[in-house]
Amino acid sequence: MATPITIVDDSAMSRKLMIRALPPEWDIEITQAANGKEALDAYHAGKADVMFLDLTMPVMDGYEVLETLKKEGLNTFVIVVSADIQPKAQERVMSLGAMAFIKKPVNTDEVSRILKEFGII
Amino acid sequence: MSLTPLTEDQRDALQEVLNIAMGQAGDSLARILDAFVELSVPRIRVVDVSHVADTVREMVGDRHEVTAVRQSFFDDLRGEALVIFGANGCKDLADLMGYAEELDQQSERELLLDVANVLVGAILNGITETLGTELSYSAPSIMAEKAQVETLINLDQLSWSHALLLEVNYSLENRDFKSHLLLLMAEEAIDALRGAIDQFMESI
Numbered sequence: 123m124a125t126p127i128t129i130v131d132d133s134a135m136s137r138k139l140m141i142r143a144l145p146p147e148w149d150i151e152i153t154q155a156a157n158g159k160e161a162l163d164a165y166h167a168g169k170a171d172v173m174f175l176d177l178t179m180p181v182m183d184g185y186e187v188l189e190t191l192k193k194e195g196l197n198t199f200v201i202v203v204s205a206d207i208q209p210k211a212q213e214r215v216m217s218l219g220a221m222a223f224i225k226k227p228v229n230t231d232e233v234s235r236i237l238k239e240f241g242i243i
Numbered sequence: 244m245s246l247t248p249l250t251e252d253q254r255d256a257l258q259e260v261l262n263i264a265m266g267q268a269g270d271s272l273a274r275i276l277d278a279f280v281e282l283s284v285p286r287i288r289v290v291d292v293s294h295v296a297d298t299v300r301e302m303v304g305d306r307h308e309v310t311a312v313r314q315s316f317f318d319d320l321r322g323e324a325l326v327i328f329g330a331n332g333c334k335d336l337a338d339l340m341g342y343a344e345e346l347d348q349q350s351e352r353e354l355l356l357d358v359a360n361v362l363v364g365a366i367l368n369g370i371t372e373t374l375g376t377e378l379s380y381s382a383p384s385i386m387a388e389k390a391q392v393e394t395l396i397n398l399d400q401l402s403w404s405h406a407l408l409l410e411v412n413y414s415l416e417n418r419d420f421k422s423h424l425l426l427l428m429a430e431e432a433i434d435a436l437r438g439a440i441d442q443f444m445e446s447i
Contacts (some may be wrong), residue, residue, distance in 0.1 A: 132284070135252070135261040139447060176264065178282055210279045215249030226263050227373065 124151040125242075128170035130161040130187070133177040136226070140174055140203060142227045145196070148243050156184025162190060170198045174202065176213065176221070177204040188218035201236065202227060246405045246430055247288065254287060256440050257409075261285040264369025265411040270422070271365040272358070272413060277303065278337045283412040289433065291401045296396040302410045303327055303392050303423050311395055312359035313386040316367055320374035320435055322407075322428035324367070326359035328421075330389060335420035356383045362424055366411070374439040403429035407436070 127150045131137045137154050144150070153169040155161040158180045164170050177184035184202060191198065202215045205226040212223045222236045237243040249257065262285055265312040275385065290298050296419045303309065315323055319404050333351045336358060348353065360383045387395055409426040 133255050134264070135256045135444070135447075136259045136262075141445070178284055180284055205262045206282050207266050207270045208273045208280060210273065226266065 124149045125150045125171050126153065128153045128161060128164040129174045130155040130158065130179070130184070131174075131176040132156050133176075136176065137162045140228055142235070143230045143233045143236065145230075145234050147242055148237070153189070156188075158184060158187040161187050165191070165198055170203065172199045174201050174203050174224075177202060177206050177215070185218065186217060188220060189199055192219045199240070199242065217218040246433065247437075248289060249287075249309050249433075250358075252436060252444065253440050256444050257287055257436070258285055260370055260373045260440070261287070261366075261409055263373055264355065264366045266412075267369040268362045268365035269413060271361050275361060275416070276336070278339055278418070279416045281414045281416060283414075286408075286410045288410075290406055290408065290410045292406055294391055295408070295427070298408055298423065299396055300392045302408070303427065305392070307391075308348050308389045309392055309395070310355060310388045311353055311386040311390070312383045314345065314359065314363045314380055314383040316363075316378050316380040318379050319371075320378060320387065320428065320437070321432045322364040322426055324380070325386065325395070325423075325425040325427065326355075326362055327354060327392070327423040328350075328397070329419070331419050333421060335418050339418075339420075341414075346364070352385055353440070356385065358422075359383050362413070362422070367422060367445065374376075374436075376439050405430045407433045 129137050129140050129152060153164045155164050159180045175184045175187060196219045200220045201222045201224060202220045203224045203226060207225050215223060224232055265282055265285055271280050273280045288298055310328045312326045313323055333355060336344050336354055367378050367380060407428045411424050414421045
């Protein structure tokens, strides 16, 4: 069965870049979300076994999404994809339950490496 | 002169390019200050030149007094980078960088110039790396000290018809410090930027 994944980013181009960076052999069903609120909606609808999450977004940012997921008992694999590359931003999202951190601009090899590392592909 | 507005795709791509550049500049600032820098969502506006001053005031907010540093950039894209600091900005910076005593005016200026230079350099590098453009830039200079925001932009000095304003904010956690970085470009630069963005979008 295809794995439901959600790509969360306020930029349509950035979502497109993320989709292109995913390994072609990975059997997935993609949902796109433009802010944190849409991301949580997708998660509640069971569309986010894996979530690629941007941090800086209007309406609800990535930190708030992580906090909410943590409170609700995190049942998804969150990979933060961020232009905020400060080591502290990375520490923070990991302490909020993110499994991995990818720097923007995204790189295909890096995405594959992380998915393999966690046995997702 | 009329100006073709940016398409939704161009605006979105520009926003993302700025986002990445802002992140790199924020990281440089965080390293200098050893503090966590809070980033905002970058804002993009194309305005008639008569509205530049108002737009800048709206973006920066109605703060009483600001100190601003400017730096020109040229080659593939031409424009001005402005870094606007609040009145207390320097104190916070000096504090974070471990200056024990009160700074005199000269050292205060040097500190603001250094910080502005790091931010502008990082953001312009971020843009040029992503878009594959080439830019050179001048040394930074103090544009205004303890001045009102609305006096920063002198319309008489602008021979432009339209301006593109790109704005990113940096603030520090648990501190008063806030700075705004504005990139101002005239119509020729807007077209050049549009071309670079289109090429970039085609390449992905």
